[in-house]
Amino acid sequence: MKQINAVIDRILGLLDRYPRRLSWLACALGGGVLAALLRFIQRATAFEGPLGLAVPHAPASVILVCVSVITGAALLILAATQPIHKRPWARGQAHRWDLAFLDRDDKVYPIMLVAAAFLALAAAPVLFVKGAGRLKLWLDLAGMDGRPSDNGALALFTAAGAFLAFLGLQQMARESFRPGRRGKGGFSAALPAIAGCVWLMETFRAHASDPVLWDYAPRLLAIVAGMLFYLDCAGMSTGAARPKRLLWLAGATIVLSALAAAGCRDAGDLLLLAAQALAAAAVLWRLPPNLENPPVVGQPYQPMQVPPQEEESTHG
Amino acid sequence: MDQEREQTEQSGESGQQGEPQTGAQARKAATPGRELYSNVRFLATLMAVLILFFTFVARIVVVSGPSMEDTLHGGDVVLVWALGYTPRHGDVVVVTQKTFQEDSIIKRVIALEGQTVDIDYNAGVVYVDGEALEEDYIKERMYVPSYGEGINHVTVPEGCCFVMGDNRNQSADSRYPDIGIIDERCVIGRSMCVLFPLGHIKGL
Numbered sequence: 421m422k423q424i425n426a427v428i429d430r431i432l433g434l435l436d437r438y439p440r441r442l443s444w445l446a447c448a449l450g451g452g453v454l455a456a457l458l459r460f461i462q463r464a465t466a467f468e469g470p471l472g473l474a475v476p477h478a479p480a481s482v483i484l485v486c487v488s489v490i491t492g493a494a495l496l497i498l499a500a501t502q503p504i505h506k507r508p509w510a511r512g513q514a515h516r517w518d519l520a521f522l523d524r525d526d527k528v529y530p531i532m533l534v535a536a537a538f539l540a541l542a543a544a545p546v547l548f549v550k551g552a553g554r555l556k557l558w559l560d561l562a563g564m565d566g567r568p569s570d571n572g573a574l575a576l577f578t579a580a581g582a583f584l585a586f587l588g589l590q591q592m593a594r595e596s597f598r599p600g601r602r603g604k605g606g607f608s609a610a611l612p613a614i615a616g617c618v619w620l621m622e623t624f625r626a627h628a629s630d631p632v633l634w635d636y637a638p639r640l641l642a643i644v645a646g647m648l649f650y651l652d653c654a655g656m657s658t659g660a661a662r663p664k665r666l667l668w669l670a671g672a673t674i675v676l677s678a679l680a681a682a683g684c685r686d687a688g689d690l691l692l693l694a695a696q697a698l699a700a701a702a703v704l705w706r707l708p709p710n711l712e713n714p715p716v717v718g719q720p721y722q723p724m725q726v727p728p729q730e731e732e733s734t735h736g
Numbered sequence: 737m738d739q740e741r742e743q744t745e746q747s748g749e750s751g752q753q754g755e756p757q758t759g760a761q762a763r764k765a766a767t768p769g770r771e772l773y774s775n776v777r778f779l780a781t782l783m784a785v786l787i788l789f790f791t792f793v794a795r796i797v798v799v800s801g802p803s804m805e806d807t808l809h810g811g812d813v814v815l816v817w818a819l820g821y822t823p824r825h826g827d828v829v830v831v832t833q834k835t836f837q838e839d840s841i842i843k844r845v846i847a848l849e850g851q852t853v854d855i856d857y858n859a860g861v862v863y864v865d866g867e868a869l870e871e872d873y874i875k876e877r878m879y880v881p882s883y884g885e886g887i888n889h890v891t892v893p894e895g896c897c898f899v900m901g902d903n904r905n906q907s908a909d910s911r912y913p914d915i916g917i918i919d920e921r922c923v924i925g926r927s928m929c930v931l932f933p934l935g936h937i938k939g940l
Contacts, residue, residue: 471834473921569839610776617780624787628795629840631832631922640791644784651777658773 431528438709443498445704448671451491452678452697458484459638459682467632474634481634488675495671499664504711520656520663521596521706522715530593532702536695537589540612543691544582550688551575574622575688581615582692588612589699592653596706609653612696616647619692639689642676646696649673653703663711666703673700793819795925797830797842803901803908804828804842805875807940813932814842814940818925823848823897828927828940831899836908836915840924843899843909844873849920853898855888855911862900878904886911895920 458480466478474481521529554572561567588611595608620643627636652666677697684690790796795816799808807828808814816830823829823845832840847853847864854863860878862869887910892898896917901907910917927940 469919471919471922473919610773613776613780617783620784620787624791629832629838629924631840631924633792637791640787644788647780647784651773651780655773655777658769660770660773660777 438712440498440502440708440712441705444495444667444671444708445701447491447494447498448674448704449701451487451494451671451675454487455484455491455675455679456682458487459679462634463683467634472632472635474632484679488679491675492672495668495675498671499668502664502667502708502711504663505714519715520661520710521592521653521703522598523706523710524597526596526706529702529706530596532698532705533589533593533596536698536702537586537593539691539695539698540582540589540615541586543688543695544579544586546688546691547575547579547582550686551577551579570625574618574625577618578615578622578688581618582688585612585615585692585695588615588650589695592699609650612699613647613650613654616643616650616696619643620647623689638676639680639684639693642673642680642693642696645669645673645676646693646700649696649700649703663707667707670700670703670707673697674704793817794928795830796931797840797927799842800839802906803903804844805903805906807844807873807902808842808927808930809936811933812930812936815928815931816925817928821923821925823920823923823926829899830924830927831918831922832924833915833918833922836912841908841915842927843901843907845897846900846910847892847898849892849894849896851898852891853889853910855885857885857888873902875903876905881905881907881911883908883912886913887916890917892917897923 462478462480462484466475466480467473468475523529551572551574554568554570554575556572558568558571588608591608591611620640623636623639623643630636649666649669649672652662652669655661656663656666674697677693677700681690681693681697684693795818797814797816799810799812799814801810814830825845825848827845828842829845830840830842832838846862846869851865854866855861855878856863857878857880862871862878881904890898896919898910899918900909900911909915929939930936
């Protein structure tokens with residue numbers, strides 16, 4: 421019990437130390453919870469009939485759109501007012517954006533990222549089973565009238581993408597302890613982004629003939645936000661850093677993922693949404709303080725002094 | 737030792753070991769990674785934009801089956817406008833009627849809410865509000881389809897429409913009880929033009 425209290429005190433202490441971090445998390449998580457609640461209400465009241473067609477101008481739908489837009493605007497204000505330390509060009513600091521996620525003393529960020537990585541990994545077998553099932557059905561009904569147009573290939577690719585996302589998120593967590601040499605900070609985040617591309621195509625393909633936009637538009641928007649969020653994480657290492665945009669996208673990813681996950685019946689999608697929301701929360705936890713107080717790694721470089729080699733003795 | 741190694745790695749990346757690096761030099765050093773990143777980002781963003789466009793604004797649909805011959809043929813790729821569309825007389829529309837099948841179907845709007853449809857199979861004529869339609873788009877004279885006369889006299893309820901295929905003798909449409917009258921919310925959009933194959937390109 422004492423340990424739990426100590427952890428809570430430590431987290432509260434970190435929040436007190438960096439009030440901007442608290443604002444980001446409160447806005448994104450609050451907006452996400454509110455959006456998810458409204459989505460549940462919408463699902464219960466704003467659709468009718470056996471086909472689940474949307475009731476035009478249903479209050480729950482209107483309020484949900486308004487809340488999403490207001491949350492997006494609030495995140496935009498936070499991003500615009502986010503203090504950022506001027507990027508230093510001095511040697512040893514030239515790649516400061518690579519270090520934007522670095523803090524050896526903070527365990528919260530890597531724990532969240534590792535959890536996100538394993539959520540993505542858990543999605544892989546679920547998506548594989550779904551894709552394999554569709555492929556089998558497609559093969560079984562070859563030449564018959566009721567053959568589905570979806571052969572499950574995109575679901576199988578998404579399963580492979582989920583595994584890639586697992587690797588990328590693990591690497592991001594690792595680099596928060598120690599910046600990589602080749603990976604250059606967050607560039608491994610491009611892996612979950614690539615997975616997001618395939619996932620986006622799969623989701624679009626699966627709902628292409630669905631006339632009810634509410635059934636899948638939130639999910640598409642959440643995937644797009646997550647994909648761009650991961651890409652901006654990767655961009656922090658390439659001289660194309662957009663830290664304010666990254667923060668906004670992280671917040672939007674949380675809100676839209678919560679919105680899309682509310683009532684989602686597909687376990688694979690649910691796990692991937694949870695993974696990207698957790699990764700975005702981790703970034704909101706770590707990035708604002710690091711933008712205000714950039715981490716410094718080591719001291720200015722000094723060539724290592726090689727001790728003079730002793731002369732080989734010729735005498736026994 | 738780790739710290740030393742880290743320092744070495746950081747300095748190795750900067751490409752400068754003895755002097756402060758200028759902004760221009762640092763930007764130049766980052767060029768290959770930035771190139772790669774820019775390409776990946778451009779492709780991913782382009783894909784996201786296209787998918788959002790083809791979700792909210794327009795759709796690409798591949799025609800399957802002979803029900804819209806000779807206007808459309810199996811394999812034709814059709815551009816469908818979805819944004820803000822409400823059905824009108826004579827439009828070729830894409831509809832998803834889940835009581836019939838999960839995939840969408842493509843038909844022509846014959847009547848809208850409040851109108852009465854009468855189908856006279858003996859004369860091969862469709863009447864809307866008592867007036868015979870002049871249909872130069874149908875493939876051939878209409879006979880009783882394989883599933884029977886089905887729904888051949890009906891007043892279209894509010895918010896719904898009555899659709900039929902141009903190839904009346906091989907079309908499962910609003911006459912077929914499993915499809916029936918279509919709720920306008922099931923209409924995905926209006927077919928604008930045939931995009932492919934090249935020989936079939938035309939406006940609709």
